[in-house]
Amino acid sequence: MELFVDIEKKLADFTLKIKFTTKQGTLGLLGASGSGKTMILRCIAGLEVPDKGRILLNGRVLFDSDQQINIPSCQRKVGFVFQNYALFPHMTVSENIAFGLSHYSQDEQRKKIHQYMKIACLVGMENRYPYELSGGQQQRVALARALSTEPEILLLDEPFSALDVHLREQLEDEILALLSAYTGSILFVSHDLQEIYRMCQQITILEQGTQVEIGSKTAVFEQPRTKAGAKITGCANITGCNLMLKNQIQVNDWGCVLDIGQAVSNKITSVGIRANHLRFCDQQDLPNSFGYQIKSIKEMPDKIILLLKITEQQIVWLKVEIDRQYWQNYSEQLPPYVQLPTEKLLLLA
């Protein structure tokens, strides 16, 4: 199973330009709303035509602007789960699933419908109409309908966005179980980083139609290489910096010089640190530790968010996230120093 995509398409606000290859497993496309994620899926499914480039699925050319090839959607063997599920409102659940199976005999159709109803835990709902189902059930019908055609790749367009937040995690588990039987590759689009982290092995990050990061999810989340990548993976403190010595950077917005441990290339333009990676400590002699003033305290159900001022020259406060339990253990009197651990600094191009 291999999908190769290298396309360009001019959109209203920017030009979508992306190139990637994905093999077995789930590739997540992460990006803010309007970064062109959905457009990529639509181009792969043949619902939109790229301006130029190539799309290959398992060696089959789906689109090639040079050779003027553009296989119609219905022949691409691509499963698409729409954001709003796009179930046919005038058909029952089993009719919805049967719609993609018309080339099978009646008998085989019945067998397949039953098989996928079972996989999607929908047995007993054969004769219900989409409006009689809950959001989660509708989603499973949409998935069963897409999977029943045995597509070579499954495209999921923000499949959880139409659901209540408290339902999502439970449904993610159900969907992961449902998808575990599927052997093709999966392309998963989302703007929710938690969700994409849980669902995917590989991640690519998009900003304004350009791909800024690609790699395994741990690599992308732990060591993003670009500012956009750090931002979208949830890094709260990002600012510009200047390389001073081989292993020191000057950060004007924070009014400090930081030790970065290793020698780095000159391309580094920004530095970041995640809000939960700052540490409080009792000694001042640790690298990158500072005394601080608390500028504001925001209480969340499970955590506390602090804004810290660490130097006199500082312009932008540092955002720190700590566990509520940790906060209570210190009965709201934290250790006097805060450290920006060298190994947790994100050096960004």
Added chain:
Amino acid sequence: MTADLTPLWISLKTATMATIMTFIIGIGAARWMVYDQGTNNPFIDGIFTLPLVLPPTVVGFLLLLFFGKYSPVGQVLQYFGVSIIFTWMATVIASTIVAFPLMYKTTKSAFEQIDLDLIQAARTLGASEGRIFFRIILPLAWPGIAAGTILSFARALGEFGATLMLAGNIPGITQTIPVAIFFAAEGGDMEEALFWVLSIMTISFIAMIALYYWNQINHTYFCRSNQRGA
């Protein structure tokens, strides 16, 4: 009281035939405009809608020119020994043309309201365009199509101006109820005119009641599914 009921039969026959024709042509034209044309062409849309806003006499006059002896179409027809003007076919053609915009407009707006995702989902499931049209588009647009059909029938039944221009007033052949009313009233036979007035009111009223109940049946199902879709 008149015993001659031919205007009633001619009217019903004409309206039914014209409805069948507008049904097919109207749906075809709406499909072509919404799904086959890249852009919604306002020029063509305007031409399709014109019979709705033009005085029926103008439509009748244009049809006379179109089918007349001196037009290319008229000459071709004459060559084959077919004459349209002042025949029953003429009443059907006049009614069809005048009723067409109603069918076309209602069907087109019903098509435009269908969620494009549904059509695209069907495409990714391997369905051909024909299958999508008959299994997805037509069923979902059906309430609109049915309304358009009933309105077209009522309009075809009431057609007067274009019919008179193209088909004339030949009792037993082209004399429909509206034409009969005009000539009865003009000739001073108010009783006969009133009889036909009441009968056409009854038929049209029944058609509108049918439309109302049709909408009621579809209302429950479509309202519910639309709420979810939002």
